Amino acid sequence: MEPYKKHESIAALMNRSNVDTDQIIPKQFLKKVERSGFGQHLFHDWRFNDNGSDNIEFELNKPAFKDAKILVVGDNFGCGSSREHAPWAIADYGFNTIISTSYADIFYNNCFKNGILAIKADKDQLDKLMAEIAANEGVRFVVDLENQQVTTPGGNGFSFDIDPFRKGNLLSGLDDIGLTLKHVDKITQYEQQHKQNFPWLWA
Amino acid sequence: MKKTMYEKIWDSHLVVDEAGQAPLLYVDRHLMHEVTSPQAFEGLRLSGRKVRNPHSILATMDHCVPTKNRDLPIADPIAKKQIETMAENCRENGLNLYDMKNPNNGVIHVVVPEHGFVHPGMVVVCGDSHTATHGAFGALAFGIGTSEVEHVMATQTLPQKKSKTMQVVVNGELSKYASAKDIALAITGKIGTAGGTGYVIEYTGSAIRELSMEGRMTLCNMAIEAGARAGLVAPDEKTYEYIKGREFAPAGQYWDQALAYWKSLPSDEDAVFDATVTLDAADIAPQVSWGTSPEQVVGVDSVVPAPESFADETKRQACESALAYMGLTANTKITDIAIDYVFIGSCTNGRIEDFRIAAEVAKGTKVAGGVTAIAVPGSYHVKQQAEAEGLDKIFTDAGWEWREPGCSMCLAMNGDELTKGQRCASTSNRNFEGRQGKGGRTHLVSPAMAAAAAAAGHFVDIRKL
Numbered sequence: 270m271e272p273y274k275k276h277e278s279i280a281a282l283m284n285r286s287n288v289d290t291d292q293i294i295p296k297q298f299l300k301k302v303e304r305s306g307f308g309q310h311l312f313h314d315w316r317f318n319d320n321g322s323d324n325i326e327f328e329l330n331k332p333a334f335k336d337a338k339i340l341v342v343g344d345n346f347g348c349g350s351s352r353e354h355a356p357w358a359i360a361d362y363g364f365n366t367i368i369s370t371s372y373a374d375i376f377y378n379n380c381f382k383n384g385i386l387a388i389k390a391d392k393d394q395l396d397k398l399m400a401e402i403a404a405n406e407g408v409r410f411v412v413d414l415e416n417q418q419v420t421t422p423g424g425n426g427f428s429f430d431i432d433p434f435r436k437g438n439l440l441s442g443l444d445d446i447g448l449t450l451k452h453v454d455k456i457t458q459y460e461q462q463h464k465q466n467f468p469w470l471w472a
Numbered sequence: 473m474k475k476t477m478y479e480k481i482w483d484s485h486l487v488v489d490e491a492g493q494a495p496l497l498y499v500d501r502h503l504m505h506e507v508t509s510p511q512a513f514e515g516l517r518l519s520g521r522k523v524r525n526p527h528s529i530l531a532t533m534d535h536c537v538p539t540k541n542r543d544l545p546i547a548d549p550i551a552k553k554q555i556e557t558m559a560e561n562c563r564e565n566g567l568n569l570y571d572m573k574n575p576n577n578g579v580i581h582v583v584v585p586e587h588g589f590v591h592p593g594m595v596v597v598c599g600d601s602h603t604a605t606h607g608a609f610g611a612l613a614f615g616i617g618t619s620e621v622e623h624v625m626a627t628q629t630l631p632q633k634k635s636k637t638m639q640v641v642v643n644g645e646l647s648k649y650a651s652a653k654d655i656a657l658a659i660t661g662k663i664g665t666a667g668g669t670g671y672v673i674e675y676t677g678s679a680i681r682e683l684s685m686e687g688r689m690t691l692c693n694m695a696i697e698a699g700a701r702a703g704l705v706a707p708d709e710k711t712y713e714y715i716k717g718r719e720f721a722p723a724g725q726y727w728d729q730a731l732a733y734w735k736s737l738p739s740d741e742d743a744v745f746d747a748t749v750t751l752d753a754a755d756i757a758p759q760v761s762w763g764t765s766p767e768q769v770v771g772v773d774s775v776v777p778a779p780e781s782f783a784d785e786t787k788r789q790a791c792e793s794a795l796a797y798m799g800l801t802a803n804t805k806i807t808d809i810a811i812d813y814v815f816i817g818s819c820t821n822g823r824i825e826d827f828r829i830a831a832e833v834a835k836g837t838k839v840a841g842g843v844t845a846i847a848v849p850g851s852y853h854v855k856q857q858a859e860a861e862g863l864d865k866i867f868t869d870a871g872w873e874w875r876e877p878g879c880s881m882c883l884a885m886n887g888d889e890l891t892k893g894q895r896c897a898s899t900s901n902r903n904f905e906g907r908q909g910k911g912g913r914t915h916l917v918s919p920a921m922a923a924a925a926a927a928a929g930h931f932v933d934i935r936k937l
Contacts, residue, residue, distance in 0.1 A: 286786045287665060287765055291904040296885045300536060300550040302510035302557045304618075314906045319892075344786065345666040348699065349904060350883075351601040351615035352508060374669055374701050375601060375615050382619035432633070434494045445619070446521070449496060449627045452488045456524075456629055459487045459498055469722035469730050470500060470591075471527075 270384045272442035275413045278338035282402040286343035293355040308361030333407035339366040347376025356383045397425040474740040478672045481612040494631035500594040504531035506558040508599030512622035513561040521626045523565045531569040534579045539875035578851020578877040581605040581819035588718025592707040592734040604695040608688035610707035636746040638671040642679040644753040649934040652687035653918035656694035657759035661769040668700030679753035685714040686825040693820045697766040706738035761903045761916040763794030772933045778802035813896035814845040814926040818882035821899035822850025826919040831863040833923035839871035840929030846873045848880040884908045897925040
């Protein structure tokens, strides 16, 4: 995983709530056995017309949002399925940061496994960010994970909370499995005890 | 200290709990299907890691499998590759796989309980949000992403943040034909799809105790639709009776030992929950979703709500866009909504009890003109049992299609899908835009309501039949 670095990027606006994983990556694209290449299908049913052309009504098709790395979106983002194809598609499309008031639990976890910083803003902060983007499409925000700070030219910046473990992993780009396996002796010890307590599970 | 069932299971599965890192939770059972696992196996291979405990895993093929002409090769080459990859990954790692031709095949969350693979007190994961189903047995069961699937295969643990606890109390008696599905939908309607975010729900109360194991599975299955990663029902005699004698059930000398442990699991009296929600079962009418989120649901005796009936601006907008997508007008009676398609099946409502109740309603009826109705058993065992009871005949006599098991139209990955604008009465769990096919319109209902709609061509208040 790439370490997450401080960056200044265009912030794209999707003023929609309860965006579910079926919208982020519709099921017809879940049949691939690879992790890559899902970005071209991100928000497929909204992004493209029936004939395959771009739907110019769809927010992310606005030229001003091209090359955006930050996605600013409404409440309860990523609800529904556990499919990690959703953050894979988001990352592959080019986003590395999402700002919303809230996320579905599984989706939130999945983001951090894929180098995506999912920032929780309070409702008031989010409304201000959305208004700033709406008034000035193509505006660039600065995201500084180290200092847990978002800065905007309109002065709507804020500091955000994040679990220190998730933060550390994003900053270092460390592999979760490697970290867990440092505790392999404890896992083995637990399993020995587990076998004694619940022999029927090991019979 | 008084503990909830969730806290008991959490505490007993903590492997590492140190400052500066997420607690590591031990995983007893790992369930798999073809869609969310291939990249995890690839990750293992690339890092040279092995599956730590192959016996903890049970795998099936369900999302992409055809529900008819099963003897023909799979037409979609990408789906075919996914199915073959699953078989290859399981073979290579020595995993127990119920493949498409296996008599035990079916939808993962239907198959797993059939074999007694999940017991009270376990931690159970699967790369599938409906893993919550197994909370019906008093197991902490939740969906995970593919990176976590790889993590569990390599380490048998998961870094986890402890959830808050929510008690959903449902007392009283359900009206005739109101079911576990209606309770689940009513809860989602009440607390919203984000209402349970950050929580594990424990369902309590007399109406929950009255539910069969199948009903409890339906209920817990939809915990995720209310935002909760897991739902739990305390184990009782029904639970023990259900598990006893099944393939992976504790046997012989171990049965009493297991039973004693299981009986220690229910939440202590006076254990404190972080939140409590109460419903009266008698108030729950058969539910019909009208929008594109499972929280957009009303009783069948109600009308499609108007956007202006929502005080909250976000909900008002959501209602407006849902009505546009669903092709519905505010204040239309639910019973005036005509349908084109009916689907009975899925990990929510694909069990024998679901087909029994649907057949009871379908018996002697005919599918209305212009309506297609399909019944898709959750597993081969459900199919066989239904056929032994003559239920298949009831459906086919009424003009239904009786299919092979699979996820089918719940998420429409296998070619069973709606076309643009088609409207479906569906016993599945999600009515998201495009879920059952691009432009398709899904109304979530119980099996009895689906069967009644098939015969009438529109929704009907089943209580009045």
